[in-house]
Amino acid sequence: MTVEKTKAKRPYHHGALREAMLEGAERILAREGLEGLTLRAAAREAGASHAAPKNHFDNVAGLLSELAAVGFRRFERSLLDAAAGIDAPEARLAALGRAYVAFATSYPGLFLLMFRSERLDLSRPTLFEAMNAAQSVLRDAVGAELAPDGTIPTASAARLVAAWSLVHGYAMLQIDGRLDKIVGNLSDGGDATTLLGAILDAGGGQLRAS
The missing domain is CATH 1.10.10 (Arc Repressor Mutant, subunit A)
Structure with missing residues (x-):
């Protein structure tokens, strides 16, 4: 980590x-x-x-929420930079997946705070806007467009959740050290980044846009 x-x-x-x-x-x-x-x-x-x-x-929740907003804005920039200039949908998703995990493992404390909703005031405009902007990057990458009323088709939601679950789950496993034993036993001497790359380059079985 x-x-x-x-x-x-x-x-x-x-x-x-x-x-x-x-x-x-x-x-x-x-x-x-x-x-x-x-x-x-x-x-x-x-x-x-x-x-x-x-x-x-106003209180510590306000401070934590504003700090989480800083994190989401930084997170969004990291995702956009990683995907810049990549047109092929699967390659773009793979780049986003790598950037997602790289951000999480580079800023583990901030990353964990960003997803601790019980400690945050989600009604604060700065946090709400920053969260939506970051989430829209992944949503756009899988072609999961929202309808004007904010709804999303089930098939699009399934692609979004599958992609998000894969990279978020991998990030959490790496932060918690749960991958250390597996990575330590890789026969080709690879590391956690190598393993992630193999998953993403193979499409992950889930990281496929329509």
């Missing part, structure tokens, strides 16, 4: 407290996990007073 990358601590300047706290919150998340992430801890990490966060985040 790749160690989560974070920026070096730097003091905030006037008008940039929100960004400084989000950067600080991500550092805490990588260093101490979700248990250590509180409003006071994020303020302290940003070099601000413990009362300062109230100007930007």
Whole structure:
């Protein structure tokens, strides 16, 4: 599992407290996990007073939700960059699958937070919009277009869920170390990325657009 990358601590300047706290919150998340992430801890990490966060985040759920939104926007950029210039549907899906797992294993704490809905305020516009934008990348790749009323045909939903389940499940297995034994016994000396590539290049039995 790749160690989560974070920026070096730097003091905030006037008008940039929100960004400084989000950067600080991500550092805490990588260093101490979700248990250590509180409003006071994020303020302290940003070099601000413990009362300062109230100007930007109502409570810890607000802070976590805004941090998750940062994650989803970063996630979307990673997916789009990976698929840029690839026209063949199956090759595009394979590239998205690799990027999905790469993001998850590069930012495990942030990735896990993004899918901890019980800790997030899904009604916050920034989080809602960021989640939808990221999800639309995969939805578009499998041709699962939403109707104007927001509904989706069962066949399209099945393709979307199959693709999502495969890469999300693989990412979680890798983050949890459940693949270590299998990867360690690969006869050709490959690693977790090699194994994922073999699954995706074969179409995964599920990662096929219509």
